[in-house]
Amino acid sequence: MTFWIVPRDFVLVRGEDARPFLQGQLSQDVAEMPVGVSAWSFLLQPQGKVDAYLRVTCIGDDAFVLDVDTGWGDDVVARLERFKLRTKADVRRVDGFQVIATLDEDGVLHEELFDDMEVGGEPGTPEEYEAARIRAGMPRMGREIDESTIPASLGVVDLAVSFTKGCYTGQELVARIDSRGGKTPTRLVGVRGASAEAGATVEVEGRDVGRVTSAAGGVALALVRREVELPASSSVGELVPLPMS
Numbered sequence: 001m002t003f004w005i006v007p008r009d010f011v012l013v014r015g016e017d018a019r020p021f022l023q024g025q026l027s028q029d030v031a032e033m034p035v036g037v038s039a040w041s042f043l044l045q046p047q048g049k050v051d052a053y054l055r056v057t058c059i060g061d062d063a064f065v066l067d068v069d070t071g072w073g074d075d076v077v078a079r080l081e082r083f084k085l086r087t088k089a090d091v092r093r094v095d096g097f098q099v100i101a102t103l104d105e106d107g108v109l110h111e112e113l114f115d116d117m118e119v120g121g122e123p124g125t126p127e128e129y130e131a132a133r134i135r136a137g138m139p140r141m142g143r144e145i146d147e148s149t150i151p152a153s154l155g156v157v158d159l160a161v162s163f164t165k166g167c168y169t170g171q172e173l174v175a176r177i178d179s180r181g182g183k184t185p186t187r188l189v190g191v192r193g194a195s196a197e198a199g200a201t202v203e204v205e206g207r208d209v210g211r212v213t214s215a216a217g218g219v220a221l222a223l224v225r226r227e228v229e230l231p232a233s234s235s236v237g238e239l240v241p242l243p244m245s
Helices: 018-023 073-082 126-136 171-179
Strands: 002-006 008-014 038-044 050-060 063-069 090-094 097-103 109-115 186-192 201-204 207-216 219-225 232-234 237-240
Touching: 002 126, 008 018, 008 073, 008 097, 018 063, 038 073, 038 171, 050 073, 050 109, 063 073, 063 097, 073 090, 097 126, 109 126, 126 207, 126 219, 186 207, 201 219, 201 232, 219 237
Parallel strands: none
Antiparallel strands: 002 097, 008 063, 008 090, 038 050, 050 063, 097 109, 186 219, 186 237, 201 207, 207 219, 232 237
């Protein structure tokens, strides 16, 4: 079995108020999340733009681990501390965890949080993981996501947002766009037969419609204008819906 240990930063939120505090900060519903369960979530600015795209894992009744792309852990801590008023919860960076990614028989990418452990199998290369991430349409901090990103443009709202929970920071923009059918100025798409690196301009019929955000192994991700109909031939390859088969 091929596996990858995915570079991630880990933040522990622990204390008697940890669960209600995160319930008011994350787009995911953690109010009744059982121990051992993980889910993707957004941590949003009050205006609804993305501060972080992360995974939340319940490791105890009053303890949660948030894992985020490496290099962004301190930002997550700082963002949570900014809103931690009169809250009995400790927020800090920790070690002792790892995220392991594997491909199933259908080529679908799976990631799971573990305590530090030895992994059996054949380690894959970073480029192989990056190509698998791209095919899966998994957005990455600093690539597909920056401080101006609207959650709905990434195509992962169904994974990362609960529309049945109570209020949380940044909820208004997410709810408003959802009520309008999830329409955003741009959206994340896949590129087959990619011939350009991150940062390249995407042109369709000679018109600038977006840019490449990640590329590896002949595939890429690109943020393009909503009106581009898929599939579409472009200057960087064939634009297709996500996830890519």
